[in-house]
Amino acid sequence: xxxxxxxxxxxxxxxxxxxxxxxxxxxGGGQTVSIEVGQTISRGExxxxxxxxxxxxxxxxxxxxxx
Numbered sequence: 001x002x003x004x005x006x007x008x009x010x011x012x013x014x015x016x017x018x019x020x021x022x023x024x025x026x027x028g029g030g031q032t033v034s035i036e037v038g039q040t041i042s043r044g045e046x047x048x049x050x051x052x053x054x055x056x057x058x059x060x061x062x063x064x065x066x067x
Contacts, residue, residue, distance in 0.1 A: 005023065027047075
């Protein structure tokens with residue numbers, strides 16, 4: 001995954017992330033996980049066994065949240 005993923009997700013006030021552009025993630029073992037526009041990923045959810053919210057927090061969070 002790359003920082004380009006930041007452009008495909010919006011951080012919400014509750015710490016969840018909502019997909020704004022269709023995204024396909026490649027996780028462990030080459031497994032792919034599709035995230036649909038409008039899908040919200042909350043802390044503790046592990047699409048494909050990957051902690052996507054932790055990745056987005058580390059890579060994409062800049063103190064801004066959706067209003």
